Amino acid sequence: MSTLESPLAVAESENAKSAAGPSRSASVAELPVAKAVSPTRAALRQFGKSPSGVAGAILLVLLVAATIFGPFIYHVDPLEIVGMPFAPPDADALLGTDYLGRDVLSGLIHGGRATLTVGAVAALITIVIGVSVGALAGFFGGWMDSLLVKITEFFQVLPPLLFAMVLVTLFGAKLSTITLAIGVVSWPSAARLTRAEFMRLRDLDFIKASRAAGAGSWHLILRVALPNALPPIIVSATLAIGVAILFEGGLSFLGLGDPNTMSWGLMIGQNRNYVLDAWWAVTFPGAAIFLAVLAVSLVGDGINDAVNPRLRRR
Amino acid sequence: MTLLVHLFGKLANAAALLLAVLVLNFCLIHTAPGDPVQVIAGEMGGASAEVIASLRAKYGLDHSLIEQLFTYLHNVLRGDFGYSYYFNQPVLGLIAQRLPATLYLALASVVMAVVIGTLLGVASARRPNGLFSHAVTVVSLAGYAAPVFWTGLLLLLLFGSVWPILPVNGMSDVVHPKQGIAHLLDVLKHLILPSATLAMVFVAQYSRLARVNMIDVLSADYVRTARAKGLPESVVIFKHALRNALIPIVTVVGLQFGNLFAGAVLVETVYSWPGMGRLVYDSILRRDYPTLMAVLFFSAVLVIAANIITDLVYRLIDPRIRAGAR
Numbered sequence: 001m002s003t004l005e006s007p008l009a010v011a012e013s014e015n016a017k018s019a020a021g022p023s024r025s026a027s028v029a030e031l032p033v034a035k036a037v038s039p040t041r042a043a044l045r046q047f048g049k050s051p052s053g054v055a056g057a058i059l060l061v062l063l064v065a066a067t068i069f070g071p072f073i074y075h076v077d078p079l080e081i082v083g084m085p086f087a088p089p090d091a092d093a094l095l096g097t098d099y100l101g102r103d104v105l106s107g108l109i110h111g112g113r114a115t116l117t118v119g120a121v122a123a124l125i126t127i128v129i130g131v132s133v134g135a136l137a138g139f140f141g142g143w144m145d146s147l148l149v150k151i152t153e154f155f156q157v158l159p160p161l162l163f164a165m166v167l168v169t170l171f172g173a174k175l176s177t178i179t180l181a182i183g184v185v186s187w188p189s190a191a192r193l194t195r196a197e198f199m200r201l202r203d204l205d206f207i208k209a210s211r212a213a214g215a216g217s218w219h220l221i222l223r224v225a226l227p228n229a230l231p232p233i234i235v236s237a238t239l240a241i242g243v244a245i246l247f248e249g250g251l252s253f254l255g256l257g258d259p260n261t262m263s264w265g266l267m268i269g270q271n272r273n274y275v276l277d278a279w280w281a282v283t284f285p286g287a288a289i290f291l292a293v294l295a296v297s298l299v300g301d302g303i304n305d306a307v308n309p310r311l312r313r314r
Numbered sequence: 315m316t317l318l319v320h321l322f323g324k325l326a327n328a329a330a331l332l333l334a335v336l337v338l339n340f341c342l343i344h345t346a347p348g349d350p351v352q353v354i355a356g357e358m359g360g361a362s363a364e365v366i367a368s369l370r371a372k373y374g375l376d377h378s379l380i381e382q383l384f385t386y387l388h389n390v391l392r393g394d395f396g397y398s399y400y401f402n403q404p405v406l407g408l409i410a411q412r413l414p415a416t417l418y419l420a421l422a423s424v425v426m427a428v429v430i431g432t433l434l435g436v437a438s439a440r441r442p443n444g445l446f447s448h449a450v451t452v453v454s455l456a457g458y459a460a461p462v463f464w465t466g467l468l469l470l471l472l473f474g475s476v477w478p479i480l481p482v483n484g485m486s487d488v489v490h491p492k493q494g495i496a497h498l499l500d501v502l503k504h505l506i507l508p509s510a511t512l513a514m515v516f517v518a519q520y521s522r523l524a525r526v527n528m529i530d531v532l533s534a535d536y537v538r539t540a541r542a543k544g545l546p547e548s549v550v551i552f553k554h555a556l557r558n559a560l561i562p563i564v565t566v567v568g569l570q571f572g573n574l575f576a577g578a579v580l581v582e583t584v585y586s587w588p589g590m591g592r593l594v595y596d597s598i599l600r601r602d603y604p605t606l607m608a609v610l611f612f613s614a615v616l617v618i619a620a621n622i623i624t625d626l627v628y629r630l631i632d633p634r635i636r637a638g639a640r
Binding site for chain 1: 331334335342346347353455456458459460461462463464467468470471474475572573575576577579580583584594595598599601603606607609610613614617618
């Protein structure tokens, strides 16, 4: 049972079907089992074979490192006025200054912290809500499923970005509100995905066996079914980070950024009216968002290919 | 007949969903910080004491919450979505004025995205590991990752100052207004950049989808049969394969309508396109809550309408689906 409960066991069992089907029963009869690779490691190895996935991972690490260690190397306050407004990139301000005369490079470094944090936390909220709803609906079925599907359907009718705009306008443009709003509006796709996974798993033999062995519903959901549903959830979590970063940018662009916290979206939102005077103040933060979303999408695709053996040939 | 029954079910479901959106709006008005009357009047609406008193009476703010909810629903059912004190007119009229511009933009983008996306996807599916296919993959990834307001601003920079061959502002030339056909051409010219910007995001997604579906379909038995019969390759691709590969795209186009609308809000703000997106931006800026709430409601109407239309189109192009099959 223990191997089946480990993460990525689905990927493993799919591999097993094609390659090592008979050896499973044989392994009981003292055949060497040392060759068995843990599914997580197998997926990691597969991920390593995807050049775009690795490139995305490197890009992501670089961006995160720049926002973490940047302030120790580049000592400029992002909110402080350091020179003339709209000073073009030169030796004083490497990437120029914005409409108030604040340093763009420093804004990028500090803004990255806020933007990437919003992205990660909002994605976490998205996944927690989505997986809870989807798991309960898919596992229990019946009235619970009908109810939760209706709720999901309701949330899908509201355009997520627009709904987030209304929430942030009503409840105030603070970074915490923005993060929560993004998480609250974007969970339906994660819920649908998890529900489908759980409906598939519900009727598989190893779940039935656990149930017959006396496992309770919560144990079955959290310890038996969830680990097996993880691969697609991880992929969707990665993509959710990208969506959340884009949403933070979109909200700030519409004037719904937190004016007290520098973020990439806020930089674009505040400087966009002067784009014809100072292209750098808008172009660089936008490029940063672009690179961050690109990086998480590449990683997401890489993981998807690694855990979905069926799709590898594409 | 079954189709009618099916459609009726869909409409009943739509009505229930819209009612739920209204209840949500009501809950939001009452959970938002501050006095609900402030939310109803809009923060910077400059509502006078008399106006506030009349709003209190109109929305029954002295009664219980349940009574207030019914008053609210009653007002909405009569077509009264509140009054925008910033724009100084009823919200419903405001939205009716702005809706066409947004629909032009959205439809132009969808058509552009589906045609270009599908063609790119089909072309790259023919040699999935070829150079062109890789180029399409890269372009679609870039299109997905680039924030739409940023590409919009870059294009505005390009066509506004570097290479000014296209109008980048508004829906028509206000300095030299035109009549008749000339006016129509002028609007189309103004439409090019906003719709291309918005389409870019979706070209990315559709080309990816079309590519994957075409690869699947091209390895299907009926395509092999068609080739074995000696049909020309163009007939095999466009008549036998494409039709089947298009079905998932139609579904996604319908599902994406909400995102399309939200994208339009951003793009309209970049190019000052006078649609609902621009309206959203102004209402956010002025804290004009009634307008914002009504836009949320009407965007839900649009999404539901798009879903029903997709469902019907789906039935049209995929004869395997019959009412009640799902």
